Amino acid sequence: MIYLDNSATTKPHKEVLSAFIQVNEQYFANPSSIHKAGVESNALLTKAREQLAQLLNTEEKNVLFTASGTESNNAALYGLAKSSDFRGKHIITTEIEHPSILEATKRLASEGYEIDYLKVDKQGVISLDELRAKLRKDTIIVSIMHVNNEMGAIQPIEQAAELIHETCQAMLHVDAIQSFGKLPILFNGEKGPDLISISGHKIHALKGTGVLAFRKKPQVKPFIVGGGQEFGLRSGTVAVPQAVAMAKAARLAIEAMPQHVENYKRWANDLHDFFARFGEEIYVLSSRNGAPHIMSFSVRGLKGEVLINALQKRDIIVSTSSACSSKQTKTSHVVEALNMDSRFKNGVLRISFGANNTDADIEAFKKQFIAVMKELKGEFTS
Amino acid sequence: MIFKEILIRYGELSTKGRNKKDFISRLRDNVRYSFHDIAPLKIRAERDRMFIEIENQEKFDVLMERLPHVFGIQSFSPVASCEKDLDTMKALAGEILEDYRDRELVTFKVEVHRTDKMFPLNTHELQREMGATLLPQFPNFKVQVKNPEVALRIEVREDAIYMMAQVIQGAGGMPIGSNGKSLLMLSGGIDSPVAGYLMMKRGVRIDAIHFFSPPYTSDNALQKVKDLANELTKFGARVRLFVIPFTELQVAVKDAVPDNMSMTSTRRMMMKVADRVREEVGALGIVTGESLGQVASQTLESLTAINDVTSTPILRPLISADKNDIIKIAEKIGTYETSIQPYEDCCTIFTPSSPKTKPKLEKVQHFESFTEFDELIERAVKNREVYSFPQKEAKQDQFADLL
Numbered sequence: 001m002i003y004l005d006n007s008a009t010t011k012p013h014k015e016v017l018s019a020f021i022q023v024n025e026q027y028f029a030n031p032s033s034i035h036k037a038g039v040e041s042n043a044l045l046t047k048a049r050e051q052l053a054q055l056l057n058t059e060e061k062n063v064l065f066t067a068s069g070t071e072s073n074n075a076a077l078y079g080l081a082k083s084s085d086f087r088g089k090h091i092i093t094t095e096i097e098h099p100s101i102l103e104a105t106k107r108l109a110s111e112g113y114e115i116d117y118l119k120v121d122k123q124g125v126i127s128l129d130e131l132r133a134k135l136r137k138d139t140i141i142v143s144i145m146h147v148n149n150e151m152g153a154i155q156p157i158e159q160a161a162e163l164i165h166e167t168c169q170a171m172l173h174v175d176a177i178q179s180f181g182k183l184p185i186l187f188n189g190e191k192g193p194d195l196i197s198i199s200g201h202k203i204h205a206l207k208g209t210g211v212l213a214f215r216k217k218p219q220v221k222p223f224i225v226g227g228g229q230e231f232g233l234r235s236g237t238v239a240v241p242q243a244v245a246m247a248k249a250a251r252l253a254i255e256a257m258p259q260h261v262e263n264y265k266r267w268a269n270d271l272h273d274f275f276a277r278f279g280e281e282i283y284v285l286s287s288r289n290g291a292p293h294i295m296s297f298s299v300r301g302l303k304g305e306v307l308i309n310a311l312q313k314r315d316i317i318v319s320t321s322s323a324c325s326s327k328q329t330k331t332s333h334v335v336e337a338l339n340m341d342s343r344f345k346n347g348v349l350r351i352s353f354g355a356n357n358t359d360a361d362i363e364a365f366k367k368q369f370i371a372v373m374k375e376l377k378g379e380f381t382s
Numbered sequence: 383m384i385f386k387e388i389l390i391r392y393g394e395l396s397t398k399g400r401n402k403k404d405f406i407s408r409l410r411d412n413v414r415y416s417f418h419d420i421a422p423l424k425i426r427a428e429r430d431r432m433f434i435e436i437e438n439q440e441k442f443d444v445l446m447e448r449l450p451h452v453f454g455i456q457s458f459s460p461v462a463s464c465e466k467d468l469d470t471m472k473a474l475a476g477e478i479l480e481d482y483r484d485r486e487l488v489t490f491k492v493e494v495h496r497t498d499k500m501f502p503l504n505t506h507e508l509q510r511e512m513g514a515t516l517l518p519q520f521p522n523f524k525v526q527v528k529n530p531e532v533a534l535r536i537e538v539r540e541d542a543i544y545m546m547a548q549v550i551q552g553a554g555g556m557p558i559g560s561n562g563k564s565l566l567m568l569s570g571g572i573d574s575p576v577a578g579y580l581m582m583k584r585g586v587r588i589d590a591i592h593f594f595s596p597p598y599t600s601d602n603a604l605q606k607v608k609d610l611a612n613e614l615t616k617f618g619a620r621v622r623l624f625v626i627p628f629t630e631l632q633v634a635v636k637d638a639v640p641d642n643m644s645m646t647s648t649r650r651m652m653m654k655v656a657d658r659v660r661e662e663v664g665a666l667g668i669v670t671g672e673s674l675g676q677v678a679s680q681t682l683e684s685l686t687a688i689n690d691v692t693s694t695p696i697l698r699p700l701i702s703a704d705k706n707d708i709i710k711i712a713e714k715i716g717t718y719e720t721s722i723q724p725y726e727d728c729c730t731i732f733t734p735s736s737p738k739t740k741p742k743l744e745k746v747q748h749f750e751s752f753t754e755f756d757e758l759i760e761r762a763v764k765n766r767e768v769y770s771f772p773q774k775e776a777k778q779d780q781f782a783d784l785l
Contacts (some may be wrong), residue, residue, distance in 0.1 A: 032777045
């Protein structure tokens with residue numbers, strides 16, 4: 001199987017899995033217990049937290065372990081909204097966020113918050129002018145995804161942060177779930193983002209693991225309450241093995257980033273050239289300035305699902321634009337926001353690279369894709 | 383890397399006449415010690431300031447990060463250097479002042495010191511020349527000769543030009559060790575590490591003593607105290623920790639003295655042990671984290687009854703501090719998080735329900751007189767364990783493979 005759907009999920013690294021199993025065997029004690037075994041697992045948990053803090057350039061006490069990227073995003077929005085409502089109730093996000101942000105903002109809207117959605121251009125990028133125009137004194141949160149999961153657009157986080165911090169008190173939350181390990185994203189002293197969400201299963205760690213990290217001391221209202229774990233911000237016995245797996249995968253991702261990115265860029269450029277050979281038949285949504293590991297394209301007049309099945313028969317695994325909404329038949333909100341030619345709207349496919357891909361995978365994809373096109377479209381020039 | 387050296391201004395020691403030399407060499411040793419993990423520093427100590435050479439960015443970053451914690455430093459400044467050429471000097475000055483470009487309004491002046499009198503421009507000419515170049519470059523600067531926020535200091539020395547603008551506050555206080563050594567009673571609570579820190583700030587070298595009562599108290603409690611001792615080494619000095627096996631003595635007190643006075647008596651035994659250890663290690667005073675009225679053992683009456691066992695100076699830097707202020711310092715110095723870990727220590731295991739806040743010394747002495755405590759005290763002193771911090775080997779290497 002040639003797996004090119006790494007933005008949907010990744011296969012856990014062997015060394016991450018073996019660390020996970022080892023921790024389950026040797027350090028299974030509850031890190032809140034005061035017996036020796038508990039103290040030991042707590043020390044290990046602290047170490048894992050420190051490692052993530054270091055990778056993100058923040059302090060250990062500013063890193064929270066969650067059970068998914070979705071939870072991190074929810075916690076960031078609700079937590080900030082409920083703890084800062086005395087300053088205002090205005091929230092800004094973008095049209096093309098992941099549902100874990102958009103659904104959260106919808107719910108906040110029903111609870112009396114005012115939400116503004118930034119539009120994006122054909123490349124999927126927001127306009128800083130629009131952001132400037134929408135920022136107000138009572139804006140409390142701006143949430144912008146670093147890399148879009150469906151087509152790889154990169155948002156100008158640094159400039160946005162600068163703009164936000166000089167105009168108002170709002171906190172900038174960055175959904176870095178698709179970008180961590182592919183593009184540098186970290187806290188930058190007084191500048192840059194205030195909160196960052198990461199998900200484990202996108203970086204070859206385990207499903208059911210996430211992180212929400214803060215630039216400085218977290219001041220959010222917890223929405224999972226109980227035993228007061230995670231500095232009182234997220235109750236529930238802390239899953240030390242998951243935390244360790246997450247910290248390890250994050251370290252591996254950052255260490256290998258230069259090498260991986262070099263590969264991704266080469267493959268993306270290669271595919272851009274490859275798709276260009278099909279002329280009018282194919283529309284590529286991802287721009288060459290976008291994230292190096294996500295490549296979305298659409299074949300004129302063909303349904304995405306048809307293509308996926310045809311490629312799958314040939315052992316190539318790709319997805320429609322977003323796994324989270326793949327099962328839905330309606331066009332994704334991201335594709336809608338891009339204002340595309342309607343003949344291409346129904347067939348958006350996404351190729352996404354990961355740590356395990358090789359040059360041979362890309363060659364195989366191209367070969368099989370040509371075969372599929374011949375099969376489905378009859379003729380075209382390549 | 384435009385910076386060539388860091389200039390250190392001494393704190394209070396500038397005022398100490400004859401001992402000044404000792405102070406300076408003490409400070410130099412402590413600075414060296416604080417950076418023992420990087421390549422040896424080149425330090426040049428003069429009568430009223432000290433210079434540390436910088437070879438690279440990495441060294442510079444480490445110095446800037448740790449110098450604010452070394453006691454005995456009033457303030458320090460990164461110093462840039464260039465050749466004696468006017469255009470080069472102007473460019474360098476612009477680069478140094480770049481940090482202040484984004485500020486609202488900055489009051490500013492140029493100070494010139496010439497040790498090289500052969501330099502073609504005299505002090506006033508050089509001031510005017512630099513001012514005329516810099517002010518147009520920095521529209522937010524306004525000249526103010528008295529107390530400006532930024533003083534660009536230009537020194538024309540024999541070998542080169544030296545320039546500085548930034549003045550960073552140091553930790554103040556005195557170099558650790560310049561005021562002798564004391565023994566800190568380290569319980570594991572919030573107060574005692576803060577008391578240790580404050581004494582270190584006044585130049586006192588600290589060794590710590592801890593009373594350990596297995597099996598009533600756990601290894602966690604001991605580990606916590608070791609962690610605290612280790613935290614205290616951040617301020618630029620080694621700390622030794624003496625751990626006293628205290629169970630036997632504690633049980634003996636419990637058997638000999640009525641409940642409501644046992645707390646006073648226990649403290650007296652601790653003081654006796656501490657005083658014996660102090661003598662053996664050559665410390666001059668005993669430091670405690672006692673704060674008046676905070677708990678039953680810290681009333682004037684209790685302190686009197688406890689203090690009765692020794693004439694050694696008992697130093698209580700927190701005696702007049704409010705708990706909240708103590709907590710603030712603990713948070714600042716990074717011991718708070720460790721201190722609040724919830725492990726029983728020897729003071730909390732046999733706490734009577736209503737200890738006397740005004741114990742009568744005669745009564746306590748009367749009850750104690752029926753037991754041969756001295757022998758137990760000697761045994762506890764003799765069987766102490768010693769730990770040295772910072773510990774050489776990293777403790778948590780067991781996790782390295784997992785992460």
